Amino acid sequence: MSAVGQIVSGRVSSILIREKSGEKIELGDLLVVDEKDGYLILKVFDLLYGSQVPQAARELLAGMELEGHGEAVDFLEPELRSYVLAEVKAIARVTNRGELRIPKTLPGFFKSVRLISEKDLGFLTKPPCPVYLGRVRSGSKVLNVDVFLNGLDVFTHHVLIPATTGRGKSNLVKVMLWSVVGENNFGVLVLDPHDEYYGRHGKGLKDHPKAKGNVFYFSSNPVPGTNTLVVNLKSIKPSHFEGIIDFTDAQWDAIKIYYNTYGEDWISSIVSGIKVESVAPRTVDVLQRKFNNALGVYMDDSGVLQCRSRAFSDTAGESTIGEIIRLLEEGRIVILDTSRLLDQAELLIGSIVVEGIFNRYQQYKSTGELDDKPVITIVIEEAPRVLGSDVLTSMGENVYSTVAREGRKFKVGLIAVTQLTSLIPRTILANMNTKIIMGNEMAPERRAIIDSAAQDLSEENRTIASLDKGEAIISSNFTKFAIPIQVPLFEEYIKNYEERSEEDDRESTVFIG
Amino acid sequence: MYSFAHISDCHLGANRDPFLRSLEIEAFNRAMDECVRRRVDFVLITGDLFHSNIPDLGVANEAVKKMSEVAASGIPIYVIYGSHDYSPNETSLVDILSSANLFRKVVRGEVKNGKLKLHFFQDPKTGAKIAGISARRLGIERKYFEMLDRESLEKEAGFKIFAFHSAVTELKPDYLTHMVSVPLSYFPRGFNYLAGGHIHQHLIRKVDGYGTVAYPGALFAGYPRDLEDTAKGVRRGFLIVSFRDDVENVEFVEVPGPEYLYFEYDATGKNSTRVAEDLETKAGELPVENRIVLMKIAGEMSGGNTSDINFMELRNTLMRRGALYVGINRHGLTTREYGAVTTMAEDVGEVERKLFRENIGAVKVSVDSLRGDAGAKLAVELLSVLRQSQKAGETKKDYEARMLREAIHLLKLEEAFQG
Secondary structure (H helix, E strand, O other): OOEEEEEEEEEOOEEEEEEOOOOOOOOOOEEEEEEOOEEEEEEEEEEEEEEOOOHHHHHHHHHHHHHOOOOOOOOOOHHHHEEEEEEEEEEEEEEOOOOEEOOOOOOOOOOEEEEOOHHHHOOOOOOOOEEEEEEEEEOOEEEEEEEEEEHHHHHHOOEEEEOOOOOOHHHHHHHHHHOOOOOOOEEEEEEEOOOOOOOOOOOOHHHOOOOOOOEEEEEOOOOOOOEEOOEEHHHOOHHHHOOOOOOOHHHHHHHHHHHHHHHHHHHHHHHOOOOOOOOOHHHHHHHHHHHHHHHOEEEOOOOOEEEOOOOEEOOOOOOHHHHHHHHHHOOOEEEEEOOOOOHHHHHHHHHHHHHHHHHHHHHHHHHOOHHHOOEEEEEEOOOHHHHOHHHHHHHOOOHHHHHHHHHHHHOEEEEEEEOOHHHOOHHHHHHOOEEEEEOOOOHHHHHHHHHOOOOOOOOOHHHHHHOOOOEEEEEEOOOOOOEEEEOOOHHHHHHHOOOOOOOOOOOOOOOOO | OEEEEEEOOOOEOOOOOHHHHHHHHHHHHHHHHHHHHOOOOEEEEEOOOEOOOOOOHHHHHHHHHHHHHHHHOOOOEEEEOOOOOOOOOOOOHHHHHHHOOOOEEOOEEEEEOOEEEEEOEEOOOOOOEEEEEOOOHHHOHHHHHHHEOHHHHHHOOOOEEEEEOOEEHHHOOHHHOOOOEEOHHHOOOOOOEEEEOOOOOOEEEEEOOOEEEEEOOOOOOOOHHHHHHHHOOOOOEEEEEEEOOOEEEEEEEEOOOOEEEEEEEEOOOOEHHHHHHHHHHHHHHOOOOOEEEEEEEEEEEOEOOHHHOOHHHHHHHHHHOOOOEEEEEOOOEEEOOOOOOOOOOOOHHHHHHHHHHHHHHHOOOOOHHHOHHHHHHHHHHHHHHHOOOOOOOOOHHHHHHHHHHHHHHHOOOHHHHOO
């Protein structure tokens, strides 16, 4: 391939390349320097002008052009005297044997550089248990090289997807999940506050050829064939509220008394106003109000327990949580449509499921069965709601933060989606070993992302700010360098898959009455 | 005001013990007599009237006599298949009795353009319209639900009953989490009454958009677990539904049986001699007279063997002291010295699934699809394929070839067996 530039100076953290006239090196471009025993991959992180003409002369010449003192005036041999300089950093060295190493030496001085080609990325092979993320991107050019990560590694060690609104976070998660539908190595729980993953109103995971039996949708307003999201109040223990709803000490005491007295009927007892001697009536009133506000449960005029969102019941949904946990353990994708629920109700239902699965996996570890179990990952949008420093400080730890800190020991991980990375404590960010970074204009957020990335992204600040919709950088403990990618548009991506064959044998089904 | 009786899961012929068998038919007779006494307008049996497609003919004879009496008193009986009394390969007694006009099968429909269109049966006296879906083994009826043309059912006017023999996912009790079920969203909306069978505990729920959803539960006991539940306080009986344009009342009518005594013994940490002594003492003390006695003995003993405990003698002692029947559940009893493979579950399918799951780790294979949950699931499916009996008129050779073909297909080994 022809050269696009030549190394002219610099240091390890910033190598300067002069761009060849007529070429257009872009911010984020991947360049290659060929060496005797392999090649070096460089990434452009800044561009600047260079010129042999003194500044005063350039200013004078510009003035002459602008003021009409000679339109034909130009520099002598302009392609030699004025040019673009690219600031680059070496990100990977590939040996002739295809081994990938972190570069520890500079490339040869004055060496020419070329744009990366698909052939140069032959080391990006499809791992076992692959999760698809997109194609390698060099600047704004998308190469025909697919990027997969090993889901067993990545999901266990948590994934953070930081970006501002509209940069394609949900699209990325949909693409990732689509690629693992039917791969029963992973159980995925999606808390879906925008009801966008299943595809109730458009394309979604339901359209996957293997969706039947692998993608399960729970909604308080289910479509035919899907499950009602209804949780029996008996499934809820006081511990499920920890870190989700802020109770005072007196309220916690009252809750414990009711739980000890009425067991699994403790919430119904509080909501229906059953009196307990050692609990002040005012405390019960406040608890009733809190349950009403958070869960939407209250007693109607005829003394029947009602739930505004229909997500909680004292008569139905006894096996819902068990069913969800069973499906996750079987390696299915379970989508909980929480779009009709209040924030706290959504987090509470998630908390019940997550605690259930976490406890079971802890048990499996102790009995030596964990190796046979699929990795569980939990997709949670607006993650600071449960992982934010302020929440953890004011309400204490919750099951999500426990999973973030300890989940990997038990094959349970998080896919945390957020606009506000800076709100998540560094200790938790440090545990999120894969970050799929999308565009972000907010400097403090970029700083928090860069500071906790698996690779040194200190030079990527500007690049992250300039990432367009669908463009991302993967920084992971499971990649040798930060890989720039283009995530395909979900609707386009799924066109590669055959339409689901319309219930094949329906015509031949014989009905027996 | 009209009324009908909703009965389900009689499981006639389930119990081998003569005493339990007599209670089984007695419960059925009592329920039928109560229907006549209360002058219900019809009886609807939502599956598993019999425990198998061809039950013990002595039991069948008793049931036929009683149903004839009911029919003769002018009360029609409507029936759907359950998961037990239907067989894909052989004629069921339900078919024979239906042909003899003892009762009427009310599930009718046809598959057209990939949709299942159900036809209503209308009770001539009350005008109640009944449609439904019978059960098939291993929950295959779910496919019918998937294909169901709900719109045509929802459009029908009048008092409508939907009869089915499946667990509704949202209403399954916690302990039936693993039971194959059908989500409520598959059911047609706008019916007045969803008459269910298959769940063995009675349950009545009002569900927005779906009317009253009800299960009468087992009339007596199809499984030892039912006996245990009864002993723990679960009431057995059936439902009487009063209606005009809509359901006015659903009454649970208890069919009382003898008294029960339930006793649990934890053998953990005790040796077999101590356990035997304790049980002997208990057998002499417990108030067992005129009671069905159910004992659950579980735990890991510190020494000795389970065979050191004379369960036969324990049973005899309790019977001598006046117990009506003694059931000893010792599936959970193990010793440190001899580990046993035991499992408890609601039905045979569930036991198989659990056993495969618990023991598949002992089989070392390199093929992923044969390991873990996937392997256990495949094993259960293979077992269900191989369990099929020879069809009427099928030669042994054809039968063997069919078994082989279906097993190869299930294991996705067609290529390996080609040529």
